[in-house]
Amino acid sequence: MKKKVLSVLLACAMTISLAACGNSADTAAPAPADTASETKTEEAAPAEEAVEESGALAELVDGKFADTRHITVEIYDRNNDGGTDPTNNMYTDYIKKGMLDKYNVEVEYVAVPRWTEVEEINNLLAGGSAPDICVTYSYPTVLTYANMGGIVDLKDYAEEFKSVTPNLWDFIGEEGIFWDKDPKTGSLWAIEGRRVETQKSVTFVRQDWLDKLGLKAPTTTEEFHDMLVAFKDNASELLGADASKMVPFSISYDVGWRATNLIASFQDPKMTDKERYVNGFDDRYATQNGTKEAVQLLNKWYNEGLLWKDFPLYPSGDSTEDDMIKAGYVGCFEHNWDYVFRNGEDSINSNLRRNVGEDAKFVAIDPFEDKNGGHSKWMYSAFGTDRKIFFPSTNDEPLASFLYLDFISSPEVLKYLQAGDEGVTHEVLESGAIQLIAATGDPIQNSGKNIDYTLTCNGTWYGDEKTAALSLAYGYGDQDPELVDGASKAAFAEGMYPKNVNVGEIAAEAEVGDTLTAKRDEMFDNAVVASEADFDSVWDSYMADYLSAGGQAIMDERAEKWAEYFGDSDMLP
Amino acid sequence: MAKEKAVKGAKAPLNKVYLKRYWQLYALLFLPLLYLIVFKYLPMWYVMIAFKKYSIVQSIWEMPWAKNHGFEYFIKAFKSNDFLRALKNTITLNLKDLIFGFPVPIIFALILNELRLKRFKKTVQTITYMPHFLSWVIIYGLALQLFAPSTGFVNLLLNKMGLESVPFLNSSATWVKTYIGLGIWQSFGWNSIIYLAAIAGVSPELYEAASVDGAGRFQKMWHITLPGIKPTIVVLLIMALGNIIGSGFDRPFAMQNKLVMDAAEVLATYVYKVGIKGLQFSLTTAVGLFQSLVNVFFLLSANFLSRKLGERGIW
Structure with a gap:
């Protein structure tokens, strides 16, 4: 009897251990091996692949797969209060149903936390379980994956599937599809999403404070400084008992972003394309000419007590600064052009109205004059600054995946995803403009204009350019359309668009992106809070560290590549 | 036998x-x-992986060996200023933790042991345990409320008294003190449990005999209690030394800010940033392996020394 029990137990134990081994082996070793061999064949025999794929296109009968296909798609999980399950809600149902009806493709969403997306995708790729359609904002990350053989080369597919993806070609066009194409090898690792709203950053100021002090909106950097001083000197008039909490100008640990227009105003507008490109790796202009002077000005203001004193202590995602702004302690700050209007009832301007009074509001100004006396500032370019869509090498449904991209780029789908149902999430005004209504429950959008679902589109579009232009100011629920319009105009004023310099991969940029970003922030933060006498030495020592940690290698390689493609010319052809 | x-x-x-x-x-x-x-x-x-060129799509057997006989990434790490900075900071912070933090629970246990009033003793114990159960993110949140230069309670108080703000969190030198101090605050109550248990195991007869011989409180503490818990202290010290270049991740990570990175970046956070976020798994596995080897070395030597000096080791 005892023996029997023991043997049964041992048998059980054995199966458990076998199962366990099987599991660990499945996830760890063989799966990546399989994918690796797949990529190898893909790279080794492009000709064969092409022949096979024309077969792939023939799989469509009347534009539809004969047998049901299944694809998985990455979706950001923002975990917002009152939001819906990002993988299963009214909008995903719409896409799933549409894809099934139109192409006989089943779509499944895979949620990835928004703020740790890169780590998450790293792990999914390493485990061979990444979604078929992946997305990230960082092109160096895509290149890192590509160099490890983890991504499908899209160069043949893009052309081959052109006839069945007209919406994609209409909306993103050749420019966006081939934006990242390697000029030498022709490899295409990612397709660029399109930024429809190219406004970047504006400066917001408390209109009611200006009125109270009888000031005009500043139009020069000097007037801006005088305004900050006036805010500080009149703190007790403006804030009463809370005067000690006054922050004339607020920035965050990400100084380079939160003063980006100020920094841009110190750059020479006549800078050559070459200089701009060679120093162009960092999107906060760490090594560009003029940046040091701009940060030095911030340092001066900091020591005059005009900046938020505690700014470097709060990490990214912390709401302390927003809370101060909403409570009415902050005079002005620079941010995304629509920052004070975002989130409807919980927006900064709505909070101010509740907390401070009817007339309390932020309006956009354009105060920083450049070396030519203008107000030049940077825009986002339509491509290259938004998300990059790529297929991991585990994707064995490239055609279905392309059809998905086509589907979400079609005008009616874009309109539905951005505006939802009429009467529920939007209404159409007399002018034809679309006015969004703040929604609750299932129709709520987890991200502004459902940007997380419209992978190929970032910004107000509603299917066509005309409606988009008409509706831009009505996209923020109960926010005053005039203020929104003003902010948009301020952001556009004298805007400059970055040019695309495509010289292929810069090897030095791989792997160091995060490190350099962290070093840049350290440099800016420490330089701003240094004493005025120490500014130079602090800046120089951090800059030396930044350059030696890879910044210089990037600049050298960029200069080399420039010479290779454009010779002695200082400007792009 | x-x-x-x-x-x-x-x-x-x-x-x-x-x-x-x-x-x-x-x-x-x-x-x-x-x-x-x-x-x-x-x-x-x-x-x-530390000796191979990592790829997300290859199995560990397929990955090619790294250059320099597989030691490419070790060499790269030791050439990197960031790694050396993290190594230096890890050792400094851990040593300071050891010097200032290690004796505190022992002293605290000795003091508690002398208390007569049972209820008071229990209350004190419970209160000092509590911070152990707080996550470091919350502790840093509290620290910001208390120590931020312009809005922190302590600094506001100092300002009201006409004194300058103390840069508790925003200057490297003082940040280290805050870091050590908060570490002690968080853990001394909890760490004293094991000493209290050891003290409870000391035979009461020894104390009685000492009293008969006319020993005072401090003499009893010095000649009976401390020798009685010495084996426990030694074992814990060996374990602490075995972690001299290791460290928890959450404490430094939660307390870091951009102004103090030259003192606050430790190996654990370096590995997270470079390896997991930057996808340099080979480099950071090499760092992790190095870390483990050094820790094992310290553990073994501490154990060896303690046995040489006639104490019990941990095995």
Whole structure:
């Protein structure tokens, strides 16, 4: 009897251990091996692949797969209060149903936390379980994956599937599809999403404070400084008992972003394309000419007590600064052009109205004059600054995946995803403009204009350019359309668009992106809070560290590549 | 002695007898063992990544060996200023933790032991345990409320008294003090438990004998209590030394800010940023391996020394 029990137990134990081994082996070793061999064949025999794929296109009968296909798609999980399950809600149902009806493709969403997306995708790729359609904002990350053989080369597919993806070609066009194409090898690792709203950053100021002090909106950097001083000197008039909490100008640990227009105003507008490109790796202009002077000005203001004193202590995602702004302690700050209007009832301007009074509001100004006396500032370019869509090498449904991209780029789908149902999430005004209504429950959008679902589109579009232009100011629920319009105009004023310099991969940029970003922030933060006498030495020592940690290698390689493609010319052809 | 010999002599049959008689106990042991094997020992194979060029799509066998006979990434790490900075900071912070933090729970246990009023003792104990259960993110949140230069309570108080703000969190030198101080605050109550247990194990007869001989409180503490808990102290000290270049991740990570990175970046956060966020798994596995080797070295030497000096080691 005892023996029997023991043997049964041992048998059980054995199966458990076998199962366990099987599991660990499945996830760890063989799966990546399989994918690796797949990529190898893909790279080794492009000709064969092409022949096979024309077969792939023939799989469509009347534009539809004969047998049901299944694809998985990455979706950001923002975990917002009152939001819906990002993988299963009214909008995903719409896409799933549409894809099934139109192409006989089943779509499944895979949620990835928004703020740790890169780590998450790293792990999914390493485990061979990444979604078929992946997305990230960082092109160096895509290149890192590509160099490890983890991504499908899209160069043949893009052309081959052109006839069945007209919406994609209409909306993103050749420019966006081939934006990242390697000029030498022709490899295409990612397709660029399109930024429809190219406004970047504006400066917001408390209109009611200006009125109270009888000031005009500043139009020069000097007037801006005088305004900050006036805010500080009149703190007790403006804030009463809370005067000690006054922050004339607020920035965050990400100084380079939160003063980006100020920094841009110190750059020479006549800078050559070459200089701009060679120093162009960092999107906060760490090594560009003029940046040091701009940060030095911030340092001066900091020591005059005009900046938020505690700014470097709060990490990214912390709401302390927003809370101060909403409570009415902050005079002005620079941010995304629509920052004070975002989130409807919980927006900064709505909070101010509740907390401070009817007339309390932020309006956009354009105060920083450049070396030519203008107000030049940077825009986002339509491509290259938004998300990059790529297929991991585990994707064995490239055609279905392309059809998905086509589907979400079609005008009616874009309109539905951005505006939802009429009467529920939007209404159409007399002018034809679309006015969004703040929604609750299932129709709520987890991200502004459902940007997380419209992978190929970032910004107000509603299917066509005309409606988009008409509706831009009505996209923020109960926010005053005039203020929104003003902010948009301020952001556009004298805007400059970055040019695309495509010289292929810069090897030095791989792997160091995060490190350099962290070093840049350290440099800016420490330089701003240094004493005025120490500014130079602090800046120089951090800059030396930044350059030696890879910044210089990037600049050298960029200069080399420039010479290779454009010779002695200082400007792009 | 005799018994030991007997066991040795009849080893095989006895083992069988034990296995047969207590097989239920061995069966119970099976799952924990399996856990250890699957989650602690099998992953150790992947330490090979330190010597190979990591790729997300290849199996560990397919990855090519790294250059310089596989030591490419070790060389790269030691050439990197960031790694050296993290190494230096890890050692500095851990040493300071050891010097300032290690004696505190011992002293605290000694003091508690002298208290007569039971209820008061229990209350103090409970209150000092509490911070142990707070996550470091919350502790940093509290620290910001208290110590931020312009809005922190303590600094506001100082300003009201006409004094300058103290840069508790925003200057490297003072940040280190805050870091050590908060670490002690968080853990001394909890860490004193083991000493209190050891003190409870000291024979009361010794104290009585000492009283008869006319020893005072401090003499009793010095000559009876401390020697009584010395083995415990030594074991904990060895364990602490075994972690001299290791460290928790959450404490430094939660307390870091951009102004103090030159003192606050430690190996654990460096590995997270460069390895996991930057996808440089080979480099950071090399760093992790180095870290483990140094820790094992310290652990062994501390153990060896302690046995040489006539104390009990941990094995």
